[in-house]
Amino acid sequence: MPRKNFGRNRVLQPSAAYTPTSEQEVLDILDRHQGQSIRAVGRLHSWSEAILGDGVQLDLRRLNDVSLEPDGDDFLATIGAGCQVKRILKELNRGGATLHSLGLIDVQTIAGAISTGTHGSGRHSMSHYVEEVRVARYDESTGKAFIYEINAGDELLAVRCSLGALGIILSVKIRCRAQYNIQEHFTESKTLEGVLNAEESYPLQQFYFVPWRWSYFTQHRCEVTGKRSFLAKLYRLYWWGIMDYAMHLKILFMMRVLRSRRMIRFSFRRIVPLFVIRKWKVTDRSSSMLVMKHEAFRHIEIELFVPREQLPDALQFTKEVIEVAGSKDTSLSEVNQRRIDDLGMQEDLAGLQNQYCQHYPICVRRVLPDDTLISMASGEDQDWYAVSFISYAKPKRRAGFDLFSRFMARSMSQLFQARPHWGKISPLEASELTALYPKFDTFRTVSKTLDPQGVFQNKWTTALLDADD
Ligand SMILES: Cc1cc2nc3c(=O)[nH]c(=O)nc-3n(C[C@H](O)[C@H](O)[C@H](O)COP(=O)(O)OP(=O)(O)OC[C@H]3O[C@@H](n4cnc5c(N)ncnc54)[C@H](O)[C@@H]3O)c2cc1C
Known part of the structure; x- marks a missing residue:
């Protein structure tokens, strides 16, 4: 059965597809398909060719355990490759911890998220915090599948963001931090300078350059020690109802039904800004504040x-x-x-x-x-x-x-x-x-060492590994 990605711009037609329930089962599948092309997928939220592959496909959604251990002032979490970010956040929160960095959605798997450099705002990308990755790959001398731990040197730097090109990720050990609260509010600015100057006070902020109005709406964000606001629940409801749904439905209506450029321009100049409540300062738990329902409508x-x-x-x-x-x-x-x-x-x-x-x-x-x-x-x-x-x-x-x-x-x-x-x-x-990555050659060397036969590659990663830059 062919599968499509979230964006419906990629179709996957693997020769065989598995959803293993244990690491041993992953090794058995690799042994059974020795010499064939093998790729893992997460939740197919990528739009790029990273997810493609016409050989054997592994979906590790059942490898989703999360364990947390203290590490000085920080925490380390060991997470099964197919665990979705939303489950990770829930499990970490039980131990008073959270991830350092989050994207706008929480439905990706940890392996998928780090493999493409998923990021949020004001911090490093998730990949940066990875301390160890266990991958299934082949032993060159015996030809058998085995589990290889990567936790130092160029191999660690490579596996932190690997495009699926270093083997099948089984689990990820990632540095976490204590749970914290974020305060946020919106302002509008006519100049980029004004927006960037505010970064000092609001290091976690992100901003939206609004087309046709050409002003900047900034979601100022900073970490605070204060408690969740009394109105935090109402704010969540506002985000969900007005921003995640009403505003997006309006954009969909203009794009797919009206299809009028004049209306789109007018709407961004005059109507979309009305959805944004400015200067309403709200404090909430970081993992609630940083994500939205951006996956609600296909794009x-x-x-x-x-x-x-x-x-x-x-x-x-x-x-x-x-x-x-x-x-x-x-x-x-x-x-x-x-x-x-x-x-x-x-x-x-x-x-x-x-x-x-x-x-x-x-x-x-x-x-x-x-x-x-x-x-x-x-x-x-x-x-x-x-x-x-x-x-x-x-x-x-x-x-x-x-x-x-x-x-x-x-x-x-x-x-x-x-x-x-x-x-x-x-x-x-x-x-x-x-050519955009000064260290791509080192990545190439690591990949060719860990996967000399190229069995974990697809056409796209093979072209990247073979490219002359
Ligand atoms: C609505 C939406 C919002 C998004 N928001 C953000 C955002 O805010 N910030 C951001 O940076 N990105 C964002 N993304 C992109 C998304 O985070 C990445 O595309 C991410 O890779 C998707 O994770 P996934 O679990 O769906 O993995 P997939 O898309 O299925 O796979 C991604 C890559 O990971 C590899 N992979 C997956 N599992 C394994 C494994 N076990 N072993 C080896 N390789 C593996 C795959 O081979 C592939 O190369 C968004 C995407 C969508 C659809």
């Missing part, structure tokens, strides 16, 4: 990571390209037109004109540099900003988004060193992708 996403010093130029460029993509008679500023000319992308820009109307706020999140080889925030000493573009068009009507995402990835990777999220739409060629 597709590309997310580009740019280093901090490039952020102002990258956002100005983004605004101009969105305006060109959304109308017949808009052009880039002189400086950005020159950049496109220098890249030889004039025809790509002409092909994008009037083909795509941005219809979702552009979420921007700060990610601290990761100690990994190839997670998107790896390898620089400055912070990275993940800039995301989302389309709610029906899967059959994504041609405009495809053009837009390809154009943004190709231009921004060359202009601003932008790195596409490994789990999201990633339209670059293998060599263009690997």
Whole structure:
């Protein structure tokens, strides 16, 4: 039976599929399928080719134990590979702990989340906190499957974000912290400078660059010692009812039913901002505050990571390209037109004109540099900003988004060193992708050592490992 991913842009047709209940069963399956291509999947919330594979497929959802041990002031949790983040949070909370870093949703598995560098805002990505990974792979001398523990050196840095390319992850040991509360409130700012200046007081904040209104709505967030607010439950209800559902239903209605660009623009200028209650300060438990029901409605996403010093130029460029993509008679500023000319992308820009109307706020999140080889925030000493573009068009009507995402990835990777999220739409060629990671070669060496026959690769990871950068 073919399976589709969340975004309905990938179809998986494995030759055999298993949902093992124990580590021994994983080893038995590997032994039974010696020499064949084998990939694991999590909950298929990636949009990229990372999840593809036409060989044997393993779904480790039944390996989902969570155990917690104190470690100095911190905690270490050992988590079965297929455990979903929501279950992890529940189990950790029982022991007064939580994860350092969380994405916007909590339905991914731990193995899937770390394998693509999943991140939130104001901290490192989840991969950075991984201390040990146990993988099932083949022993070169006997050809038999065995369990290999990775907890140091380049192998650890590689397995922290591995695209499924180092073997089947069985469990992950990850550094956790004591549970804590977060206070948040929204403000609107006309300038990026104003938003970035607020980071000092609100290090966990994220912001939304609102298309067509072109202002910044910032979700200011900071850790506090104060208790949960009296109105925290009401705030959760507001988020669930108004932001997660009402606002998204409105966007879906405009995109899928009305399909009027004029209405979309008007709505972002005048109506969407009305959904946001400003300056309402609420304190709640971190794991409630940091996630939303972003998986409630099907969509597709590309997310580009740019280093901090490039952020102002990258956002100005983004605004101009969105305006060109959304109308017949808009052009880039002189400086950005020159950049496109220098890249030889004039025809790509002409092909994008009037083909795509941005219809979702552009979420921007700060990610601290990761100690990994190839997670998107790896390898620089400055912070990275993940800039995301989302389309709610029906899967059959994504041609405009495809053009837009390809154009943004190709231009921004060359202009601003932008790195596409490994789990999201990633339209670059293998060599263009690997060239963005100074330590990709070390990753390649580790992968070829742990999986010399390439049995854990798919076409995409094979191309990445073989790319000339
Ligand atoms: C609605 C939505 C919101 C999202 N929000 C965020 C966000 O806020 N921040 C962010 O960074 N990302 C976000 N993502 C992306 C998501 O976190 C990643 O794509 C993540 O990898 C999905 O996890 P998964 O369990 O579904 O894994 P899958 O998508 O199934 O797999 C991802 C990769 O992990 C590998 N893998 C899975 N299990 C194993 C295993 N046991 N052994 C070896 N390899 C394995 C797979 O082979 C594949 O390469 C979001 C995605 C969606 C759909």
